[in-house]
Amino acid sequence: MPTFGLMPFSFRSLGIAMLLMLLIGGPAMLAWRFQDWRYGRQLAQLAQSQSETLNQISQAAAMQQKAEQDKRLALEQRLSNSEQTHYRALSDAQRDQDRLRDRLATADVRLSVLLDADDVSAGCAVPAAPGTGGLDHGAPRARLDPAHARRIIAITDEGDRGLIALQACQAYVRALRQ
Template sequence: MPTFGMMPFSSRAVGVVVLLGLLAGGPALLAWRFQDWRYAQQLARLAQAQAETLNQITQAAAVQQKVEQDKRLVLEKQLSSSEQTHYRALSDAQRDQDRLRDRLATADVRLSVLLDADDVAAGCAVPAAPRTGGVDHGAPRARLDPAHAQRIIAITDEGDRGLIALQACQAYVRALRQ
């Protein structure tokens, strides 16, 4: 029989002590494992809930991005249409100005101004009665020098282009505000 120190131990006694130790520590070990399993399940549920939340957020962001992209495409189409309209208006105004300039250059058309027949101080005494051979029975008029007429046409051309550009800018701002 083995002796431990001075006391003799039998294998049977050692087995009983080990068995008692297992029985005493077993429920605590089982309780600890059960608690560990419960925490693992709670963590798994939390992880799944977080994953679902992130998935919902991602889907909402994708929907919002699609809505914003659709808005941008609609705005781009509106701006393109507006740009074409204003470009057409600018081209038409330019073509009309060019025609008028050509007609002025060929003396096909003459620019004239109304005269104040009562303005004696200006030294432009114009007879109040129309000429006998004239077709025009309106107020007296004076023809402008062709060079001056060309400058006036150039000024009005600049003004027309400025107004068309202003309309284009206003349409752009209105489209952005929608």
């Protein structure tokens, strides 16, 4: 019988030791394997649940981002339309002012003001009724000097531009508030 070290070795004792290990350690090993399998299954379920939750969160975030992007694009479109409308109004007003300025320069039209015929303090004796050769049957009027007329047109032009710019600003604020 061979001996290894101090203990005598036999196949019979080895078999008994293995049998004892199986009897004692077998159920413990099976329990460990069962626990390992059960925890592995729970971890897999938890990972799948987390994956589904993350997928739902990312889908919700993508939908929200798409909605915000659509709102931004709609706002940009409204602002662009508003800008075009106000630019058109500004260019129309500018064209009208230029046309009026040209008509004043060519003496096609003259600016005049109404006079109060009853106001004697003005020191201007204007007849209340038109003369025999006059075609004007309305209230007495006085023509303005062309230089003064041009200044008045320039002032109204600035006023028109200011009003159009104010309308554009108001439309911009209204569009942002929607």
